[in-house]
Amino acid sequence: MQAPRVRWAKPLAGVALLAAAATVTACGGSGSGSGSPGDPVTLTYRLWDEQQKAGYEKVMAAFEKANPDIDVTIEVLPYDQYWTKLTADAVAGSAPDVFWMQTSQFPEFVTKGVLADLTPLKLDTSKYNNKVVEAYTYNGKLYGVPKDWGIVGLLYNVDLFKKAGVEMPETLTWAPDGSGTLLETARKLTADEEGRHPGDPGFDKDKVKTYGFASWNHYQTQWMNWVNSNGGRLLDKPFGRYTFNDEASVQALQFGVDLVNKYDVSPPATRTNPPTGKVTDMFTRGEVAMFPANNALLPFVVPEAKFKVGVAPMPQGPTGRSVNINGLSETVYAKSKHEKEAMKLATFLASEQAQKVMADGGYVFPALNGLAQGYLDYWQKTEGIDVSPFLEESKGDTFSLPVTTGFTGFEPKLNQIFNEMYLGKITPKQAADQAVAEGNASIK
Amino acid sequence: MTADPAGRTGRTGRSGAWYGYLFVTPSLLGVAAFLLLPVLIVLGLSFFDWKLLSDPMFAGLENYRRLADDGAAWHSVWVTVLYVLLCVPLQTVLAMILALLLNQRVRGMRYYRALFVVPWMATPIVMGLTWNWIFDPRGGALNGALSLIGVTGPDWLSDPAWALPAVALVNVWQHTGYNMLFFLAGLQGIPSELHDAAATDGATPVQRFFRVTLPLLNPTMFFVTVTNLIGAFQIFDTIFVMTDGGPSGSTDVINFRIYNTAFKDFDFGYASTLSMLLFVIILVVTLAQVRFFGKRTTYDLS
Numbered sequence: 113m114q115a116p117r118v119r120w121a122k123p124l125a126g127v128a129l130l131a132a133a134a135t136v137t138a139c140g141g142s143g144s145g146s147g148s149p150g151d152p153v154t155l156t157y158r159l160w161d162e163q164q165k166a167g168y169e170k171v172m173a174a175f176e177k178a179n180p181d182i183d184v185t186i187e188v189l190p191y192d193q194y195w196t197k198l199t200a201d202a203v204a205g206s207a208p209d210v211f212w213m214q215t216s217q218f219p220e221f222v223t224k225g226v227l228a229d230l231t232p233l234k235l236d237t238s239k240y241n242n243k244v245v246e247a248y249t250y251n252g253k254l255y256g257v258p259k260d261w262g263i264v265g266l267l268y269n270v271d272l273f274k275k276a277g278v279e280m281p282e283t284l285t286w287a288p289d290g291s292g293t294l295l296e297t298a299r300k301l302t303a304d305e306e307g308r309h310p311g312d313p314g315f316d317k318d319k320v321k322t323y324g325f326a327s328w329n330h331y332q333t334q335w336m337n338w339v340n341s342n343g344g345r346l347l348d349k350p351f352g353r354y355t356f357n358d359e360a361s362v363q364a365l366q367f368g369v370d371l372v373n374k375y376d377v378s379p380p381a382t383r384t385n386p387p388t389g390k391v392t393d394m395f396t397r398g399e400v401a402m403f404p405a406n407n408a409l410l411p412f413v414v415p416e417a418k419f420k421v422g423v424a425p426m427p428q429g430p431t432g433r434s435v436n437i438n439g440l441s442e443t444v445y446a447k448s449k450h451e452k453e454a455m456k457l458a459t460f461l462a463s464e465q466a467q468k469v470m471a472d473g474g475y476v477f478p479a480l481n482g483l484a485q486g487y488l489d490y491w492q493k494t495e496g497i498d499v500s501p502f503l504e505e506s507k508g509d510t511f512s513l514p515v516t517t518g519f520t521g522f523e524p525k526l527n528q529i530f531n532e533m534y535l536g537k538i539t540p541k542q543a544a545d546q547a548v549a550e551g552n553a554s555i556k
Numbered sequence: 557m558t559a560d561p562a563g564r565t566g567r568t569g570r571s572g573a574w575y576g577y578l579f580v581t582p583s584l585l586g587v588a589a590f591l592l593l594p595v596l597i598v599l600g601l602s603f604f605d606w607k608l609l610s611d612p613m614f615a616g617l618e619n620y621r622r623l624a625d626d627g628a629a630w631h632s633v634w635v636t637v638l639y640v641l642l643c644v645p646l647q648t649v650l651a652m653i654l655a656l657l658l659n660q661r662v663r664g665m666r667y668y669r670a671l672f673v674v675p676w677m678a679t680p681i682v683m684g685l686t687w688n689w690i691f692d693p694r695g696g697a698l699n700g701a702l703s704l705i706g707v708t709g710p711d712w713l714s715d716p717a718w719a720l721p722a723v724a725l726v727n728v729w730q731h732t733g734y735n736m737l738f739f740l741a742g743l744q745g746i747p748s749e750l751h752d753a754a755a756t757d758g759a760t761p762v763q764r765f766f767r768v769t770l771p772l773l774n775p776t777m778f779f780v781t782v783t784n785l786i787g788a789f790q791i792f793d794t795i796f797v798m799t800d801g802g803p804s805g806s807t808d809v810i811n812f813r814i815y816n817t818a819f820k821d822f823d824f825g826y827a828s829t830l831s832m833l834l835f836v837i838i839l840v841v842t843l844a845q846v847r848f849f850g851k852r853t854t855y856d857l858s
Contacts, residue, residue: 196819199608224609382711387800388688521821528802535714535803
C-alpha cells in the first residue's frame with residue numbers, strides 16, 4: 113500500500129521544486145529592474161520575419177555591448193499567429209517589452225492602451241519618413257519607433273520583354289477608358305499558345321501562355337493603388353470612415369477588373385483570388401510579365417525566378433502616380449516591467465547605428481532618412497538588380513493603408529466581397545458599396 | 557459491478573473502488589482540466605460582452621438574443637449540416653466497401669491496407685495546399701484529367717456550387733482509409749461459422765451481407781459514425797487553407813465563423829455563444845445516435 117505513494121511522492125516533490133525554482137528566477141528577473149546594479153535585465157523583442165531576425169541579432173549585439181546591464185531576447189512568431197498571440201498576451205498582461213507593429217493593427221492596440229507613449233524619447237521625427245511617422249501618431253503623440261518602409265513597385269520579367277521584342281516604356285500610364293501605355297504593353301506581352309495577342313482574330317483567352325500583367329484581389333499592391341491614382345479616397349481621415357465607393361474609386365476598381373475580364377491581359381480570378389491565389393508562383397514560373405509587389409517580396413521572388421527580374425515604377429493614373437507605402441514600427445508595451453530599459457532599447461532602434469545595419473544587409477528601406485543607398489547597393493551587388501525605382505517612387509505621392517479600428521475583422525469580409533467582383537459576379541459599384549458598409553460597421 | 561450476494565461489501569469491495577478511482581485519476585484530471593472546465597468557462601463567457609483588450613461585462617442573454625437574429629450564423633449552421641451530409645455517408649459507405657475488398661486473402665494485401673491509411677497521416681494544412689493545386693481550374697490535375705474525357709471541369713474553389721463539395725471530397729479522401737481500418741477490424745471479429753451457417757441455409761452473398769455482416773458490425777458502425785459526425789461538424793483546417801469560407805459564404809461553416817469572431821473580431825463573448833450552439837448541436841446528434849444504436853447493437857458474438 114505504501115509503495116505507490118512513495119513512487120508518486122517523488123515526481124510530485126520534483127514538480128514542486130521546479131515550480132519553486134521558477135518563482136525564484138521570476139522574482140530575480142523582475143526584482144533587478146527596480147535597482148540592484150550587477151544583475152542584468154532581460155528584455156523581450158518580438159518580430160515576425162525570420163529573415164530580418166538575422167539582421168536584428170547584429171543590432172541587439174551592438175545594443176548589449178553599449179548596455180552591459182541589459183540582455184535582449186529575440187522572439188520570432190509567424191505572422192499568422194503574431195496578432196492572436198499578441199492580443200492574448202496583452203490581455204494576460206504579459207506582452208513582450210518591445211515588439212513590431214503594423215499600420216492596420218496599430219489603431220486597435222493604441223486605442224486600448226497597450227502601447228506606451230514615446231514622447232519621452234524626444235525623437236526628431238522630421239528625420240524619419242513622414243508617412244511612417246504619421247501612421248504611428250495618435251492624438252498628436254508618437255507611439256512607435258519608425259522602423260522601416262516598404263513600397264509597391266512593378267516587378268517584371270526582363271526575358272519575356274526581350275523575347276516579345278517589347279521595351280519597357282519610360283512611364284507606364286493607365287486611364288479608366290483603357291488608353292495609356294500599360295494596357296498597350298500588357299497586350300503585346302499576352303500571348304495564347306499560337307502566339308496571338310488579345311484583339312487578334314482567333315485569340316483564345318482560355319489557352320493563354322503568358323499574361324502581360326497580374327491584376328488580382330490584393331488591396332495593398334493592387335486596387336488601392338488604382339483608387340489613389342484616379343483621385344478616389346479610401347478613408348475620409350485617419351481613424352475616420354471608409355469612402356471608396358465614390359465615383360473615382362469605382363472607376364478605378366472597374367479598370368482593375370477590366371484588365372482581367374475585358375482586356376484579357378491578366379489571369380482569371382479563379383486562379384488568383386485569395387486564399388488559393390497563385391500569382392506569385394505564376395510570376396516566378398514566367399507565366400506573367402508584370403507583377404506589382406512590395407519591395408519586401410524581393411527576397412522571396414528573386415531566388416525563385418529563373419529569369420532576370422527588373423524593377424519599374426508603378427503606372428501613372430489620371431491624377432498621377434500614387435503608390436502604397438507601408439511603414440513598420442517598434443512599439444513599447446505600456447505595462448512593461450522594465451520600462452526604463454525598454455525605452456533605452458527603443459532609442460537605440462531609432463538610431464542611425466541600428467537602422468544602417470538593416471539597410472546595408474538588404475533587409476529593408478530604413479525609416480531614418482539618408483540610409484537608403486545601403487539597401488540599393490546590396491541588391492545591385494548581390495543580385496545585379498537596380499531597385500532604385502522603389503526609392504524614386506517614395507519621393508513622389510504615396511499613401512498608407514487605411515488607419516482605423518476593426519480592420520482585422522473587416523479584412524476577411526472585404527476579401528470575400530472583392531473576390532466576387534474580380535470574378536465578375538457583382539459590379540465594382542455593388543462591391544464597393546457592400547465593402548464600405550461592412551467596413552464602417554466594423555469601426556469601433 | 558455486481559452486488560455481492562453474501563453481503564461482504566466491506567473492505568475489499570470499497571478499497572477496490574477506491575483504487576479504481578486512484579487509477580483513473582490522471583485521465584480524470586485531464587478530462588476535468590482540459591474538457592469540462594473549458595466547456596464551463598465558455599458557457600460562462602457566453603453570458604458576457606467581452607471584446608478582447610476591454611473588460612468583460614455581464615450581458616445576460618444578450619448574446620443569445622443576438623444569435624437568434626443572426627442570419628449569417630444560421631447560414632453557417634446550414635452550410636455545416638450540408639457539409640456533414642456530403643461527407644459522412646459517402647465516407648462511411650466507401651470505407652465499408654474498401655474494408656470488404658481488403659478483407660480478401662490475396663497476396664500483398666497488407667501493403668494495400670497500409671496504402672489506404674496514408675492520406676490520414678498527412679497534415680490537413682499541407683494536404684489543403686496540395687489540393688489547391690489539383691483544383692486549379694486551368695493548370696490543375698483534376699481538370700486536366702477531366703479534359704482528357706472531353707469534360708470541362710468547373711472552377712472548383714471559386715464557384716459557390718462546387719466549393720463545398722470540393723472541400724468535402726478532400727476530407728473524404730483523407731478519412732476513408734482510416735475508417736476502413738475499423739471496419740476491417742470489425743469484419744475480422746465476425747466468426748466465419750455464422751457466414752457458413754447462413755450459406756448452408758441458402759442465403760445469397762447479398763443477403764449474408766445485409767442480414768449477418770451489417771448487423772454484427774453495429775458496434776463498429778456506431779463508433780465510426782459518431783466520431784465522423786463529430787469530426788465533420790468541427791471541420792475547420794481544410795476550409796481555412798482552401799476557401800476562407802468563400803466564395804459567397806458557401807463554405808462558411810460554423811467553426812470557421814467561431815474562429816473569425818474570436819480571433820479576427822476579437823469578440824470572445826459572442827464566439828463563446830456560437831461555440832455553445834455547436835456544442836448543443838453535436839450533443840443532440842450524438843445522443844440520437846446513442847439511442848438509435850443502443851437498441852440495435854449486440855456486442856456478444858459468441
